[in-house]
Amino acid sequence: MDDMIKVFVIDRDEKRHMLDAPTDMNMNMMELCKSYELPVEGTCGGMAMCASCHMYVQSSHDISERSEDEEDMLDEAFFVEDNSRLGCQIKLTSDLDGLEVKLAPIGE
Amino acid sequence: MIQTDILIIGAGPCGLFTVFEAGLLKLRCHLIDSLPNPGGQCTEIYPKKPIYDIPAYPSILAGDLTERLMEQIAPFSPGFTLGERAEIVEKDEDGQFILTTNRGTKHRAPIIVIAAGLGCFEPRKPPIDNLSSYEDKGVEYIIKDPEFYRDKKVVISGGGDSALDWTIFLAEGVASEVTLVHRRPSFRGHPDSVQKVLDLAEAGKINLITNAEVVGVSGDANLNALEVKHKTEGMMSIDTDHWVPLFGLSPKLGPISEWNLNISKNAIEVDTFDYSTNVPGIYAIGDINTYPGKLKLILCGFHEATLMVQSAYKRIFPDKNLVLKYTTVTGKPGL
Ligand SMILES: Cc1cc2nc3c(=O)[nH]c(=O)nc-3n(C[C@H](O)[C@H](O)[C@H](O)COP(=O)(O)OP(=O)(O)OC[C@H]3O[C@@H](n4cnc5c(N)ncnc54)[C@H](O)[C@@H]3O)c2cc1C
Ligand code: FES
Numbered sequence: 001m002d003d004m005i006k007v008f009v010i011d012r013d014e015k016r017h018m019l020d021a022p023t024d025m026n027m028n029m030m031e032l033c034k035s036y037e038l039p040v041e042g043t044c045g046g047m048a049m050c051a052s053c054h055m056y057v058q059s060s061h062d063i064s065e066r067s068e069d070e071e072d073m074l075d076e077a078f079f080v081e082d083n084s085r086l087g088c089q090i091k092l093t094s095d096l097d098g099l100e101v102k103l104a105p106i107g108e
Numbered sequence: 109m110i111q112t113d114i115l116i117i118g119a120g121p122c123g124l125f126t127v128f129e130a131g132l133l134k135l136r137c138h139l140i141d142s143l144p145n146p147g148g149q150c151t152e153i154y155p156k157k158p159i160y161d162i163p164a165y166p167s168i169l170a171g172d173l174t175e176r177l178m179e180q181i182a183p184f185s186p187g188f189t190l191g192e193r194a195e196i197v198e199k200d201e202d203g204q205f206i207l208t209t210n211r212g213t214k215h216r217a218p219i220i221v222i223a224a225g226l227g228c229f230e231p232r233k234p235p236i237d238n239l240s241s242y243e244d245k246g247v248e249y250i251i252k253d254p255e256f257y258r259d260k261k262v263v264i265s266g267g268g269d270s271a272l273d274w275t276i277f278l279a280e281g282v283a284s285e286v287t288l289v290h291r292r293p294s295f296r297g298h299p300d301s302v303q304k305v306l307d308l309a310e311a312g313k314i315n316l317i318t319n320a321e322v323v324g325v326s327g328d329a330n331l332n333a334l335e336v337k338h339k340t341e342g343m344m345s346i347d348t349d350h351w352v353p354l355f356g357l358s359p360k361l362g363p364i365s366e367w368n369l370n371i372s373k374n375a376i377e378v379d380t381f382d383y384s385t386n387v388p389g390i391y392a393i394g395d396i397n398t399y400p401g402k403l404k405l406i407l408c409g410f411h412e413a414t415l416m417v418q419s420a421y422k423r424i425f426p427d428k429n430l431v432l433k434y435t436t437v438t439g440k441p442g443l
Pocket of ligand 1: 043044045047049117118119120121122123124140141142143147148149150153154158159160161192193194195223224225226227228229361362363364393394395396404405406407409
């Protein structure tokens with residue numbers, strides 16, 4: 001299908017999931033993970049206001065840079081690395097086919 | 109003991125609106141919230157964001173919505189227990205519920221309404237394995253009394269206002285040594301506070317370690333050292349008496365999960381006839397409940413509150429008949 005890409009999500013138990021992701025529904029990685037019932041909270045609904053969708057981008061895809069809001073919100077995330085992103089700020093577009101992300105650890 | 113008709117857990121929009129609908133039926137309400145202010149998510153997460161799907165408000169800031177709700181329920185003089193978490197629910201010999209908070213405040217009511225949203229907002233805890241073994245033994249997630257840190261070595265983590273403000277406060281003659289660890293050189297806090305922290309660091313009054321993160325804790329019975337990972341300089345160790353990680357709040361279901369309610373995926377199952385739970389006398393409305401077709405929206409929570417109080421009324425006064433009266437007919441609300 002034209003409007004579908006495949007992305008890979010490594011969960012906190014190191015399990016790798018292959019997800020079919022629509023690119024014509026204005027979805028982001030946080031929403032995609034939730035729709036597959038992967039453990040991503042998405043408390044703020046995707047407004048870069050809660051840091052509950054912290055993930056690492058493991059593939060070399062070119063994703064738009066972190067906005068200031070996203071950068072600020074990452075201050076409330078743990079183990080932030082150079083490849084850290086808020087999943088809700090990663091828009092699913094056709095150039096992200098093959099994207100691989102890993103869910104960041106969360107405290108109890 | 110605080111006595112009321114309807115005890116509401118959670119002062120978010122749905123809990124607040126319950127007071128209005130209950131008030132129309134002459135039922136008194138008391139609200140408990142772990143946050144210091146009412147408004148729930150609207151206050152805690154997005155007070156400055158406009159909401160567009162509140163009927164008759166083409167746009168309203170979440171903070172303003174809370175204010176309007178407070179204004180709307182004021183005539184019914186609800187009681188508030190703020191800054192305390194609803195912890196234990198029991199029943200007394202008269203069949204009334206006794207609810208005790210984490211601070212020991214007791215409340216008594218024939219009806220409990222859980223409007224707990226996504227749960228209690230609690231400090232985010234870093235995912236460090238042995239962290240819990242040092243909680244209250246050197247690791248604290250909130251600063252209750254700054255005197256506690258007098259002449260102690262303290263490390264604070266975080267980049268927001270609370271991290272900055274406490275760093276400044278403790279550095280000014282309270283703690284013997286203050287270190288602020290933050291993941292990047294810039295801070296999202298108030299520019300004045302940022303400047304102050306940079307000045308304190310410049311003057312050697314605090315240790316400011318940026319591009320770094322605490323990744324490990326160690327000690328004997330009490331915490332005595334932190335392992336810090338620096339982006340360019342690698343691992344280092346800091347001796348300290350206390351570590352206060354300040355990474356904001358996130359909601360946790362908390363004690364509600366122990367009240368024998370049917371829970372599925374962190375939400376309380378209810379009957380959509382009246383939003384009652386499996387425990388007679390306990391209702392659940394708003395984001396905390398679940399049923400087929402549930403939508404976590406303020407509008408839907410308002411509707412749930414309205415139907416729920418009718419059922420609550422019939423439980424309290426089984427012999428009385430309720431007749432729906434328009435507010436336009438009853439006139440200006442008040443008890
Ligand atoms: C960024 C964002 C944008 C949103 N935008 C919209 C929108 O446009 N339209 C819309 O309709 N909805 C929106 N929502 C959702 C809306 O905010 C929620 O549906 C609404 O807040 C739910 O209200 P509530 O009263 O059920 O719970 P909450 O607002 O979650 O309040 C629950 C309260 O209960 C307290 N609590 C929980 N457990 C306990 C306990 N054991 N003891 C004491 N207190 C406790 C909590 O501290 C909290 O204050 C948005 C949410 C977010 C985060
Ligand atoms: S969902 Fe809240 S920051 Fe992404």
